[in-house]
Amino acid sequence: MNDLSFDPTDLEAMLWASRRPDYLSAWHGHVAFAHWLVDIAHPGCIVELGTEHGVSYASFCHATAARGRFAKCFAIDTWQGDDHTGTYSDAVFDDLNIFNQTYYGFFSMLLRMRFEDAVAGFDNGSIDLLHIDGLHTYDAVRNDFLTWLPKVSDRGVVLFHDTAIREKDFGVWKLWAELSDRYPSFRFDHSAGLGVLLVGRNQPAKLRALCALGDSPMAALVRANFELFSALAQRVSA
Ligand SMILES: C[S@@+](CC[C@H](N)C(=O)[O-])C[C@H]1O[C@@H](n2cnc3c(N)ncnc32)[C@H](O)[C@@H]1O
Numbered sequence: 130m131n132d133l134s135f136d137p138t139d140l141e142a143m144l145w146a147s148r149r150p151d152y153l154s155a156w157h158g159h160v161a162f163a164h165w166l167v168d169i170a171h172p173g174c175i176v177e178l179g180t181e182h183g184v185s186y187a188s189f190c191h192a193t194a195a196r197g198r199f200a201k202c203f204a205i206d207t208w209q210g211d212d213h214t215g216t217y218s219d220a221v222f223d224d225l226n227i228f229n230q231t232y233y234g235f236f237s238m239l240l241r242m243r244f245e246d247a248v249a250g251f252d253n254g255s256i257d258l259l260h261i262d263g264l265h266t267y268d269a270v271r272n273d274f275l276t277w278l279p280k281v282s283d284r285g286v287v288l289f290h291d292t293a294i295r296e297k298d299f300g301v302w303k304l305w306a307e308l309s310d311r312y313p314s315f316r317f318d319h320s321a322g323l324g325v326l327l328v329g330r331n332q333p334a335k336l337r338a339l340c341a342l343g344d345s346p347m348a349a350l351v352r353a354n355f356e357l358f359s360a361l362a363q364r365v366s367a
Contacts, residue, residue, distance in 0.1 A: 133338035133351070142168035143358040146365045148191045148232070152182035156262075156290060158320025160188045161358035166325075167192035169335050170286060172200050172257030178244045178273055179262035180204040181214060183225045185290070189258065190233045200257070202237040204229075205247045211264045213299070244273060251280045257329075262290040267300025274304065278328065285329035286336070293322025313340035315348070319356045 135143075143161040150157070167175070167189055175193065180186045186204045193200040208222035222241060229237055240247050244263060259281055261273050270289065281287060292305045305324045309316065313327040327340055342348035 132334055133342070133347075139165055139169070142192065142195075143355070144362055144365065145191060145195060147184070147359075147362055148187035149182060149184045149228075150363055152184055154182060154184035155321040156184040156188075157363055158356055158359045159185070159290075159317065159323045161362050162317065162323065162355045163188035164192045164195075164362075165355075166286070166336075167200075167258070168196065169333050170258065170284070171196075171198050172284075172286070174256050174282075175200050175202045175258040175260075176251065176256045176277075176280075177202075177204045177260040177262065178206075178277070179260075179264075179290075180206040180225070180239070181208070181210075181217075182221060183228065185260060185262060187228070189260070190229075190237050194233060194236070199236040202233065203240055203247075204237070205240045205242065205244055206263075207243060208241055213265055213297075245276065248276055248280065253279050254282045256280045257282050257284055258286050258288070260288040260290070262288075265291045265294065265299045265301050267298075267303050270301050271304050274308070281328050283329040284331040286332070287326045287328050289324035289326070291321045292316060292324040293318050313337065315340045315342065317352055317355065319352070320359070 142164045145164045147160045163185065175189045177186045190202050210216040226239055229239055259277055261270060263269060263273055289301050289305055291299060291301045295302055308326055315325040317323040327336060342351060
């Protein structure tokens, strides 16, 4: 089986310009995929753990707003940094806060707190798209996944950034190796790697088709296309 056919609507979403093109982030290469994912899965609630300048978060917000669907979106971060990003100043939060209020304020909230303090505020089974991009040690990312998993809905998708980084004490790759066989999944290797895990059973046909590609030649082509479209989207932004 594979009905992963990209129609003109898909291509339009993949080419939407990045909303935070000028900020330092390893996430730029996944913007086209984020736009496409939100556009086909239309999540009702999106939560991001780890936002910093908002490169990934803005792509989720932009995609939901672009079709007028307006998911409830929450970005959770101390906006102080961690052992991998290093500490940074309040200017990062202040800048993103103005951007968020200007463009997405009526459906998106920045929750400036620790992930573990925010989790009680979400109902079980309420999150359709969870992006885990906090501290990238094995213990931290495993704890984030297990803590937040009950909050993910029956059509929930969990994204893990940095699945391809094996230096220092980065351990997302190790958790990904454990999880990617337990759930339908797809992996991008560019831009530090992005893991896509279909945790909920009710998924759109295109997402199921993507995760059925495994490591086939078609999977490599799909990876290359999303990378290319992200680069094009960055050019469009510039
Ligand atoms: C890699 S950055 C996020 C990058 C961002 N997603 C992007 O698009 O570039 C990780 C962020 O997670 C935050 N963070 C790490 N652990 C945290 C925790 N337990 N609670 C709240 N924030 C945390 C840090 O402050 C940092 O801003």
